[in-house]
Amino acid sequence: MRLEVERNSVVTSSIRGARMSSFIARSAGSAALAATLLALAGCGATYRPVVSAINPVGPATQTTKYAVAVSDRGNGAAGLLTIVDVFGDTLLVNADLGTYPSYFALGSSGSDGYVLHCQRDATGTPVTGKCNDTIDAFSVSPTLMTNAIQHTSLIVGSNPISAVANASFLYAAQPGSSTVSSSTIGQPPAFRQQLPTGLNPIYVVVFPSSSASTNANRLYALAQGATPGVSTGTATAIESSTNTISNTITVGRNPVYGIMNVDGRRAFVVNKTDGTVSVINTQTNALDITSALPAATIAVGANPVWADLANNINEMVVLNAGDGTTAGSLSILSIPLCSSITAVGDVNCDTANPIDAVGFGTVLGTVPVGVNPVMVTVLQDVNKAYIANQNGTVTVVDLTTLKATKTITVGGTLNWIVATSGTPTGKVYVTASDTQNLTIINTNTDTITTTIPLLGTGVAVRVTAQ
Numbered sequence: 001m002r003l004e005v006e007r008n009s010v011v012t013s014s015i016r017g018a019r020m021s022s023f024i025a026r027s028a029g030s031a032a033l034a035a036t037l038l039a040l041a042g043c044g045a046t047y048r049p050v051v052s053a054i055n056p057v058g059p060a061t062q063t064t065k066y067a068v069a070v071s072d073r074g075n076g077a078a079g080l081l082t083i084v085d086v087f088g089d090t091l092l093v094n095a096d097l098g099t100y101p102s103y104f105a106l107g108s109s110g111s112d113g114y115v116l117h118c119q120r121d122a123t124g125t126p127v128t129g130k131c132n133d134t135i136d137a138f139s140v141s142p143t144l145m146t147n148a149i150q151h152t153s154l155i156v157g158s159n160p161i162s163a164v165a166n167a168s169f170l171y172a173a174q175p176g177s178s179t180v181s182s183s184t185i186g187q188p189p190a191f192r193q194q195l196p197t198g199l200n201p202i203y204v205v206v207f208p209s210s211s212a213s214t215n216a217n218r219l220y221a222l223a224q225g226a227t228p229g230v231s232t233g234t235a236t237a238i239e240s241s242t243n244t245i246s247n248t249i250t251v252g253r254n255p256v257y258g259i260m261n262v263d264g265r266r267a268f269v270v271n272k273t274d275g276t277v278s279v280i281n282t283q284t285n286a287l288d289i290t291s292a293l294p295a296a297t298i299a300v301g302a303n304p305v306w307a308d309l310a311n312n313i314n315e316m317v318v319l320n321a322g323d324g325t326t327a328g329s330l331s332i333l334s335i336p337l338c339s340s341i342t343a344v345g346d347v348n349c350d351t352a353n354p355i356d357a358v359g360f361g362t363v364l365g366t367v368p369v370g371v372n373p374v375m376v377t378v379l380q381d382v383n384k385a386y387i388a389n390q391n392g393t394v395t396v397v398d399l400t401t402l403k404a405t406k407t408i409t410v411g412g413t414l415n416w417i418v419a420t421s422g423t424p425t426g427k428v429y430v431t432a433s434d435t436q437n438l439t440i441i442n443t444n445t446d447t448i449t450t451t452i453p454l455l456g457t458g459v460a461v462r463v464t465a466q
Contacts, residue, residue: 077456383399
């Protein structure tokens, strides 16, 4: 009995000793931890671990833009459509088109495209009478495939030579029948009817906005007359909402192109033979005859062929081809309407039909460019004009200083150019009728950054947003 008690005492003492050792160890650990926390916390501060989220940094997401190019493989082979990511300069997709692609238009939203087909001469100009009567149509998409290209047939013998779209309809100038075809935009477009114009229609001037105002719903079909280059041209006014003709306006000889100003209240017709621009007041549906422009014309350089707007500064640029052996030129015109610069309350500035402001139609400057210039495009956010010259160069013009700032060598016989704004840089895209390259220019440095292979000679390039 005594032995058992002693044994229990020993065991109990051992257990107590182990517990005491564990307590001492825990106490020591706690003291060490407390000391560590005190050192981290500083003089009297309470230590609290904090987790902070790090938000993403960098430039804001940009609206998706695409450059869409059309090229011709030649020898009656299928044409080719190429879509490029504007901000990545990467080729996204190729798709086959019909043979002999000759003219390319985008819808006003940039989401749909339309291609006409004509055989072209040695200069790349579509040959009247050698056009087929089919329109290729497609939705601009980075996943576009050939089997998604749709087709619409126009009336046989119409020979469509150019096309343009507003928010609702697609219009094609048809010299084969001296008409303009009207189709509802879509995939494919739905043909509505043909409307008679003057002889040899060449282009349709539309206001591309989706606005429901009168100026948005009126368009002008330009026709060159019985003998293009010699006959006086006409602009046939068409009411888009009713598909009816409302007037026929006499313009200059050999009208080749036209545009409307930013709100669609004025239309400008480029007359190549006369070296003038005819001005139409789209509100009154008549020539814009004023004391400053008694003939409603503005004299520019020799053989004007193209025009574009600098909307931020109320200017229009007109590209003059010249004589083909010496440098062409760029005429820079002031085109403000009084409502944009005159105080509110001026009785002459009816917002529904504003008159021309002082200086409207003034030629601010004429800048020499390259030989045989064919097209001009304006980079809107910095007011620079880029001119494609058939001698293989691009001329850069500062519209603020009215001076050429650079000549960029591209190579080939250039035939199309388009600019688009962007961050950190804008881009300019150029095609040539005798090379298989889409050339891309960085507008911050005005240097070529890359080229994209087209697998066919260039026909045209457009961007889905400027």
